[in-house]
Amino acid sequence: MSGLSIHNAGVRIDGRWLVQGVNFAVAPGAVTALVGPNGSGKSTILRLLAGLWEATEGDVELDGAPLRKMRRRDAARRLSFVPQDTGIDFGFSVQEVVEMGRHPHRGRFESFQENDRQSVARALDQADVADLAARPVNELSGGERQRVLIARSLATEAGILLLDEPTSNLDIDHGLEVLTLLRRLANEGKSVVIALHDLNAVMRFADCAVVLDGGRVSSRGVPTAVLxxxxxxxxxxxxxxxxxxxxxxxxxxxxxxxxxxxxxx
Amino acid sequence: MSQTSIPAPPKTTVSFWRPRAALLYFPTVCVLLAIAAVAGISIGSTYIPWETVARVIAGHLLPAGWVDVNGVTQAEQVIIWMIRVPRVLVAGLAGAALAVAGTQMQGMFRNPLAEPNVVGVSAGAALGAVVAFVTGLAAASALWLPLCAFVGALGALAVVYSITARAGRTPVATLLLAGIALSALLSSVTTLLVSLSFVDWQVSAEIVFWLMGGLDSRTWTHVWICLPFVTLGTFVALWYTRDLDLMLLGEETSASLGVNVERVKKTVLTTAALLTGAAVSVSGVVGFVGLVVPHAIRLIVGPSHRVLVPASVVTGALFMIGCDLLARTIHPPTEIRLGVVTAAFGAPFFLYLLRQRGKALGYL
Structure with a gap:
């Protein structure tokens, strides 16, 4: 089975189950929203899907193979994770940050190739940050920075994007801007999974909602039907x-x- | 998909001036480094003209008979080749080691104000060396002091790391806190040993001077002791430059881009400990180099480690050779301790940086 799916997965830390018995497949070319109160397991599931955490039980599969057995770089070419914005304290230019998205494709001392350049240019364009390319990333507004981080994800050419509350630090306008961008990317064929608090945004931008309650999936389906x-x-x-x-x-x-x-x- | 073209960056942006600054930076610093090295060999209790310095060095490096060293006195030859050249080389190596270690630590901790000492490495090296003095090992053979300093540095790191590691992960905040606590503990043991050593005035004077850092009576042995570690450490640092760049974006981001975060952390910490151990074992405790040099370079050439690491090598060497020259010449015939000079330059600059950062963050 192609794509990303999670099978009966649970994570236990210090004897407490953060999530348990989670089952679902990420819909290809669609926006899937993880919703639920604080502590319901949205971030945990995203980290499982991204392969950053390993499930205590159950499995995450990417294109039919268990993610935990995959080399990090191989996984990084197929799925990309954008954590909650923590800010960047160092003055890399936007161009440099987006170029870092090419890391999983490049050998250690391999120089930047033509296809790397094309991917970066396309990513800057898709996320609408090409005009910011030369600016230091630590001087951008929150909305601009979030779009740059999405551009960095796009530069990996991964088909699956995972984002942890991409709009949490943004004002209304910038939040809508980021969600519109994600919607457009899904329309262009990317599979997008986002953790989101705003249920109205879920209704408007997501194709599928996965409702989490106390670390378990309580329901999932079309947002209008589920919420x-x-x-x-x-x-x-x-x-x-x-x-x-x-x-x-x-x-x-x-x-x-x-x-x-x-x-x- | 629309056709993409990236507009040429306007000239006020980092993309424009940073590569140019880096291009200018290396030749400039290398020229200054050469001048400082020759000055460091010429200037001292006996002044020796730079032509003589050049001739003696060339005479040693080139095949016999190529350079005419007639007319150079035996004393001058000894002063240049046996005393001042090793001293300048040790200064350069120690400075480069501390600066590279500082660059790596700042990258790994994602904090431009980190330095090797934050994980207790310097304090461990200092304690190891003091133990070598107190037990008399340091007097027995020149190799014991560096060995003890290395053991101290790596031992301190091992303790901090094993306290912090939990389920294969080492949160950097915990690493920092454990490092600070262990540093305090090791320093108190060092102080205890120093205070006990005062029964033998000569030993205690030696220790106290050593703790202030200094490069007096360095020999070729000291050069050979630290050269392999500094070379190895710098190569490892160069190997991991791209991983460190990615680490600046955050651990989860770099992990999701294919970086093996825990392995990078382990390697960087061990390398920084080796480099610091190498520096401390030949120059004593010299503060602020690992903090100030990388930060100053970053302001000019930007945060990319591909440029930052080699720049640290040359700039650290330049800074240390310059400081040592000052330490010897400010108040002759007494030498001012090297640690005093580096701190006298480093501390005010550090305070200035804090002030600037404070302003940027709005709490000063």
Whole structure:
């Protein structure tokens, strides 16, 4: 089976299961969103899928072979992980950062080849950061930096992109910009997996939602079908109300029941 | 897919000036290094003209008969070849070693203010050397002191690493904290040994002077002791330059790009310990070189280790030879200890950097 899939996987650290019995396949050419409250296992599953952590039980398979037996560099050519933005303290230029994405393709002292240059140029273009190429990366805004990190991922030419809350440090405009970019990449054939808190963004940008609750998958499927009042109430403990925008697309609004009197609902 | 063309970078950007700065940097520093080396051999209690220096060195390096060394006194020949040349070489090697070790540590810790001592390596080397003095081993053979310094450096690293390692991972923050704690412990043991050694004034004076760093009465033996380690360490550092660049983006990012993060960490730490041990064993404790030199170079040539590591070699050598020259000539006939000179330059610069960083982060 091609693509990335996770089979009955669990991770136990210090006797506590962070995730357990997780099963799903990453849909090719689609945006899959991992949703769930803090501590529900979104980041853990992303790290399992990226091969950064090994499952205590179960397995992650990439193109039919267990990821744990694969050489890091081989895996790095096929899937790419963008962690939550931690900032970069050193003044590499954007061009240099994106060129680092070619690492898994290059021998230790191999110089930059024509195909490396093409991949980097394409990645800069796709992530819309070509005009920033010469700027030092530590002087960019949060949205720009996130796009640069995505460009670095694209330069690996990996077909699968894994991103841990790519919009968490961004304002509304930059957040939408990054999600639109990911949507476009999926339309162009990439498989994208993102951990995301914003359920409205999930409804709008994702093809598939995987809802996590206490380290287990509670439901998954098309976001509009999965994010029901019952599921949201059970997993997040909040009341969901579905409104409609003028174009007919749904908008979710949330309330904490006990706070109603405080905010005057 | 649209046709891509990257616009030529405007001239104010890093992509424009950084390669040019690097291109200018190496010739400039190499010329300065040659001048400093010749000055370091010419200048001293007896001044020897640079032509004589050049002739004597050429006479030793080139086949016999090629260079006419008639007219150079026996005393001058001995001063140049047996005293000052090894001293300048040891200074250069130790400076290069400390600067490369500092560059590696700063890259690995993703912190431009890290240096070899943060994992306790210098403190371990110092303790090892002091043990060699106190036990009398150092007086027995010239090889014991370096050996003990190496054992101390690698031993300190082994302790810090094994405390930190957990399930095959070594979080760098824990590594730092363990290093600081072990440094304090080792320093207190060193101080204890020094205070106990005061029953024998000569031994204690030797130790105290050594702890302040210095290159007096270095011989060719010292050159041969540290040369292999400095060469090996520099080659390893060059081997891992791209991995270190990637490590600057964060451990998870570099791992996801195919870097074996734990292996890089282990190699970098061991190399830094070897380099620091090599430097400390021949020059005593000389502070701030590993901190200041890499940081200063980075401001000019940028953060890429491919440039940074070779630049550290030449700049570290230049800095140390220059400081040693000052240490000998500021207040003749007394030599000022080398550690005092490097700190006198290093500390104010370090404070300046802190101030700048503080401003950038908005807390000063």
């Amino acid at each position: 029901t009042e019952e599921t949201v109430a059970a997993v997040f403990g909040v009341r969901l109300e579905r409104l409609q925008r003028q174009d007919g697309s749904p908008v979710l609004v949330f309330d904490r029941r006990e706070d109603d009197s405080v905010v005057g609902v």
